[in-house]
Amino acid sequence: MKNLNMSAPNSKGKGLRDKDLQNLYSLSDIKKLQPDIPLFRQETEAPSVYLFLDGELKVSRNVSGETREVTRLQQDNGGEGVAFIADAPWTVTVTATRPSTVLTLKRAVFDKLDKKIQLFFYKRRYRFDDDFIDRFMESKSRIDRQKELFQSYMLSLHTSPREDYLKSEIIAGILDKIPRLPTFTSNIAASLMDEEISSKAVADLVKEDPSLAAGVLKTVNSPYYGFGKNISDINHAVILLGFNELYQLVIAEGINRTMPNSPDFKDIFKHSICISRIAFALSLGSRVGKPAEISTIGLLHDLGTSVKHLLKKQNPKIGILIDYIDAAVIGAVLMEQWNLPERVCQSIELQNYPRFTSPDNIPDSLRDNVAVLYLAHVCFDFLESPKGAGDSPFIEDYIKLLGTESGSPRHITKKFIMPVLKKNLSTFPAFFRKLITKHTRNYEILN
Numbered sequence: 001m002k003n004l005n006m007s008a009p010n011s012k013g014k015g016l017r018d019k020d021l022q023n024l025y026s027l028s029d030i031k032k033l034q035p036d037i038p039l040f041r042q043e044t045e046a047p048s049v050y051l052f053l054d055g056e057l058k059v060s061r062n063v064s065g066e067t068r069e070v071t072r073l074q075q076d077n078g079g080e081g082v083a084f085i086a087d088a089p090w091t092v093t094v095t096a097t098r099p100s101t102v103l104t105l106k107r108a109v110f111d112k113l114d115k116k117i118q119l120f121f122y123k124r125r126y127r128f129d130d131d132f133i134d135r136f137m138e139s140k141s142r143i144d145r146q147k148e149l150f151q152s153y154m155l156s157l158h159t160s161p162r163e164d165y166l167k168s169e170i171i172a173g174i175l176d177k178i179p180r181l182p183t184f185t186s187n188i189a190a191s192l193m194d195e196e197i198s199s200k201a202v203a204d205l206v207k208e209d210p211s212l213a214a215g216v217l218k219t220v221n222s223p224y225y226g227f228g229k230n231i232s233d234i235n236h237a238v239i240l241l242g243f244n245e246l247y248q249l250v251i252a253e254g255i256n257r258t259m260p261n262s263p264d265f266k267d268i269f270k271h272s273i274c275i276s277r278i279a280f281a282l283s284l285g286s287r288v289g290k291p292a293e294i295s296t297i298g299l300l301h302d303l304g305t306s307v308k309h310l311l312k313k314q315n316p317k318i319g320i321l322i323d324y325i326d327a328a329v330i331g332a333v334l335m336e337q338w339n340l341p342e343r344v345c346q347s348i349e350l351q352n353y354p355r356f357t358s359p360d361n362i363p364d365s366l367r368d369n370v371a372v373l374y375l376a377h378v379c380f381d382f383l384e385s386p387k388g389a390g391d392s393p394f395i396e397d398y399i400k401l402l403g404t405e406s407g408s409p410r411h412i413t414k415k416f417i418m419p420v421l422k423k424n425l426s427t428f429p430a431f432f433r434k435l436i437t438k439h440t441r442n443y444e445i446l447n
């Protein structure tokens with residue numbers, strides 16, 4: 001008799017007596033399967049009968065040369081205790097996906113067993129209902145096809161406006177009316193993205209615009225940073241703030257000079273600061289993308305939405321038409337005119353792709369930026385309301401790009417974002433700090 005927990009199948013079955021079980025085990029082998037090892041393959045003979053004891057088995061079927069998964073049998077989803085018996089060659093392939101245990105019995109031995117034991121197996125028999133599996137497979141491939149068509153349709157909707165917008169005189173006229181971003185903003189933003197640049201060179205650029213230099217000194221001396229001494233030297237201020245803080249400051253200053261000081265704009269800007277901080281932390285924590293570049297993208301990503309608000313105010317009669325403008329594209333077109341780095345503009349233009357398509361449809365060079373910006377939104381939603389985050393059908397594909405298997409907004413917030421945010425908490429604007437501490441209080445995620 002084998003060394004087994006005799007009550008396992010019996011507790012799930014209706015009435016195999018201990019004697020029958022002992023008989024069964026004495027006639028069978030216990031097979032240990034490692035992951036990716038098939039128990040049996042489709043279209044091979046079926047000389048044995050199997051009873052799944054524990055682990056995880058994948059049932060798949062080859063349809064027109066393509067292998068498709070039919071189901072997975074697991075211990076905890078009712079799969080345990082399923083039996084495989086066939087009177088003809090197998091019509092599916094069964095493979096272990098985790099270390100698994102299967103009871104194996106020669107068919108000839110099985111046929112001679114007491115009828116009660118045979119019945120025990122037949123009651124647990126995996127349904128090789130070919131019609132059902134074929135129908136299931138057909139509908140699955142139909143859904144896959146529909147998904148593909150849906151994705152390409154959505155892609156075409158999102159790629160056509162750019163050409164239309166560039167040709168449109170009305171839109172060109174509207175964009176022309178928006179004040180240009182101060183030159184210092186695009187110059188400094190571009191230099192800060194150069195990883196080789198020295199803090200002295202950056203300080204020199206800041207000094208070229210006296211009001212920016214004043215803004216930097218005012219910020220660095222504010223109680224908000226708490227450096228505790230009076231700093232009057234720009235070089236020193238640049239070192240203390242660090243390039244990333246300076247980025248935020250320079251771009252914020254530039255946009256504030258360009259955009260109106262309206263409540264709409266302030267709300268969008270607050271949102272952008274939160275996304276920028278979260279995206280920076282996510283990029284740094286997961287080592288995906290360049291944190292400084294992603295932080296800038298976060299700060300600028302909703303500029304197109306601000307532009308739409310502005311346009312509506314200036315042109316109330318065509319407000320309904322302005323609603324149809326794609327904010328991501330119009331924002332990117334505007335930023336190109338402002339000479340912001342190309343990768344920043346292009347990533348912002350594709351920011352909505354993760355909502356309707358998989359990462360494969362995003363160019364390799366921009367995929368990290370677009371994924372981190374999207375996931376920063378997912379995590380921001382999670383921080384605001386843990387129940388309301390992550391409803392995109394492609395979210396898991398994007399989370400996988402971070403190199404983590406466990407894919408939930410909670411998991412990536414805890415693993416990548418919070419450790420970075422925790423270190424910099426004191427330098428955050430009050431509204432963002434409030435969001436983080438509220439979350440920390442409620443979910444103790446920092447600990």
Ligand SMILES: [Fe+2]
Pocket residue numbers: 271275301302377
């Ligand atoms: Fe946003």
